[in-house]
Amino acid sequence: MVKQMNRQPDSHQVQFLSIKNKSLQCLASFVLCVxxxxxxxxxxxxxxxxxDSGTYIDVAITHFWPGDRSALYSLFIYPLHLKLTLWPVVLVQAAMTWYLVRVFFRTFAHAFREEQVVLSVxxxxxxxxxxxxxGQIMxxxxxxxxxxxxxxAVIGQDRLARFDRVAIPLLIAFFITTHLSYLIIASGTLALCLLIRLLSGRPTPPLARVFTKVNISMVAAIALGVLTMLSxxxxxxxxxxxxxxxxxxxxGKLIDQGIALDYMTEACPSRAWPICATLPELKQIKARAVAQGKPIGAVSDTFLWGGPLVQLGGMTVVSKYASEITNGAMRAYPSxxxxxxxxxxxxQTVTFQVGDDMIRYNPDTSxxxxxxxxxxxxxxxxxxSSRQYQQQLHVDRFRIADNVLLGLSAxxxxxxxxxxxxxxxxxxxFTLVVLGGMVLNTMVTGALSAVHDRYGSRVSWLVPLIALFIISEYIRNKTGTVRVVETGKPRDAMSPARSV
Structure with missing residues (x-):
């Protein structure tokens, strides 16, 4: 059992919203956070x-499986909306977010209480x-x-509950299947975790720090995600x-960079690629983008979604020879x-404003x-009638609040x-790993895709999350709430006690 010091009430009597029962406290936390x-x-x-939301909605209904994005997110949301309403998708995504935020607080807090999670959320x-x-269907x-x-899971594995040891790997495997970039992000983040554990200076042998059940389950989760996509x-x-x-x-990315254009200029006279016929048009698109100072990715977006690709027969047709061009271009111009x-x-590092994709989509859009x-x-x-469709979101106001919170949190x-x-x-x-994962997200999107604010803002809220946790722990220290284990000895800051 857990006790409190400094005249604090015993942990089993700590109330949240006048609720004594811990299960009901958890339920209240869940409802409020969702x-x-x-x-x-x-x-x-x-x-x-x-x-892209239209594609994700449509795929599971029409069974038209796209080759440029994962159809498994579509299969995930279909039983939630069943062509009736999309709101269950939002609620389930909110529930997943609450669960992982709560596990983070419960794992690293000195004296976990539900109000930490609720106020932070x-x-x-x-x-x-x-x-x-x-709240987005993406x-x-x-x-x-x-x-x-x-x-x-990896940094706080000694304090995970039994349910978490099963649920988190399954969630990771699922997340990986929903977007092609997540495999790289997951692998890199896990590698960083293992490196930190290896260098942590723990009394256990180096191999024992790496080959743990939780670490193996993380590798298995990534493998399961890959196997699911392949299958x-x-x-x-x-x-x-x-x-x-x-x-x-x-x-499209290499065309945006210009190296695919240079390579095709040299190779097209001896190749029969259909794309060679559009080379003058693609060069004009690139020249206009440079002259107008358009952001990185504008040329690739035009190529992929602005018409040239459709004229060539679509992705399936172009994919038959795209690898030959991309491989040749990267070999010819590696530097x-x-x-x-x-x-x-x-x-991409400095491109993270919230709401850049919250635009009106007209009746002629998919x-x-x-x-x-x-x-x-x-x-x-x-x-x-939505504010997004009516162009009444006023995203700039929310953006100010987000930027202020981000700055203070940093x-x-x-x-x-x-x-x-x-x-x-x-x-x-944990903080170093999260920051490293955010850098990986930036590298994957900025280096291999177009530069868009949504790629940065989709992970930027992790910084305020950590800052809010630090502040909540600081307040706990100031109020004198210190949790001790059954032995009566204060809990070592190096190994937070497992909370319920």
Missing amino acids: VFLSLTAAWNRFPFVFS LVLGLCSSAPWFV PDVFAALLILAIAT FNIITKRGATLASTGNVMLL QFLQEALRGFLA IHQIIARHFDADTYAAFQ LVVAGYLLLHWRSNVPLAQ
């Missing part, structure tokens, strides 16, 4: 949508980017949750591949490819047509790492 995380979408009067729900992605919300799950593509006759047309997406990838990474086709008139009318986290990291070494290790 509401807080869904408030922004509720204020919009409809779940947020992106141009309230701040995140009002002032961070988190609710914008929780798998972008899982980028931050993937980093949070791996960092919590799905084999079943749908797209071959043993993670993305049958992923090479076309990379071709230029690395330079452009670095430029994209640096540009998301508009798909909602009209698959849902009833009331749902379609609700979509048309100061809190930096101050903690520089001055107080010894007070909770596992938390410092």
Whole structure:
């Protein structure tokens, strides 16, 4: 059993909202946090949508499996909406977020209490980017949750509950299947965790720090995610591949960088690639983008979605020879490819404003047509009456709050790492892993895709999350609440006691 010192009430009598029962406290925390995380979408009067949202809704209904993105997110949301309403998708994404945030607090807190989670989620729900992605019909919300799950499970593995040891690997495997970039982010984040454990200076042998049950379950989770994607593509006759047309997406990136254009200029006279006929047009698109100072990725977006790809027969047709071009271009211009990838990474680092994708989608767009086709008139009318569709979101106001919270949180986290990291070494290790995972997210998107604010803002709320935890622990210290284990000895800051 757990006791309190400094005249604090015994832990089993600590109340939350006048509730003594711990199970009811947890239920109240769940309900409140799901509401807080869904408030922004509720204020919009409809779940947020992106141009890709239509594809994710449509795929599981029509069984048209795209080669450029995972269909498994579509299969995940279909039983939630059943062509009736999209709100269950938002609620389930909010529930996943609450669970992982709560496990993080419960794992690293000196004296966990439900109000820590609820108050922190309230701040995140009002002032961070988190609710914008929780409330959106897109798998972008899982980028931050993937980093949070791996960092919590590996760094705090000695304090995980039995349920967490099963649930977190399953969630990680699922997250990986929902977006092609998540495999790289998950693998890199796990590698960073294992490196930190290896160098942690624990009394156990180095191999024992790495080959633990939790660490093995993390590797198994990543393998399960990969196996699921491969199996799905084999079943749908797209071959043993993670993305049958992923090479076309990379071709778009290399066209944006210019090296694919240079390579095709040299190679087209001796090749019969159909894309060679569009080379003059692609060069003009690139020249206009440079002259107008358009951001990195504007050329690839135009190539992929602006018409040229459709004229060539679509992704499936171009994918037959795209790899030959991309491989040849990277071999011919390796230094230029690395330079452009670095430029994209640096540009993405400072591109993280919330709400850049919260635009109006007109009746001629796919998301508009798909909602009209698959849902009833009331749902379609609700979509048309949403603030996003009516262009009444006023995202700039939320952006100010998000930027202020981000700035203050960065100061809190930096101050903690520089001055107080010894007070909770596992938390410092966790923070480094999360920051490393955010850098990986930036590298993957900036170097291999277009530069967009949503790629940065989908993980930026992790910084305020850590800052809010640090502040809650500081307040706990000031109030004198110290939890001790059964022996009566104060809990060592190096190994937080397992909470319920």
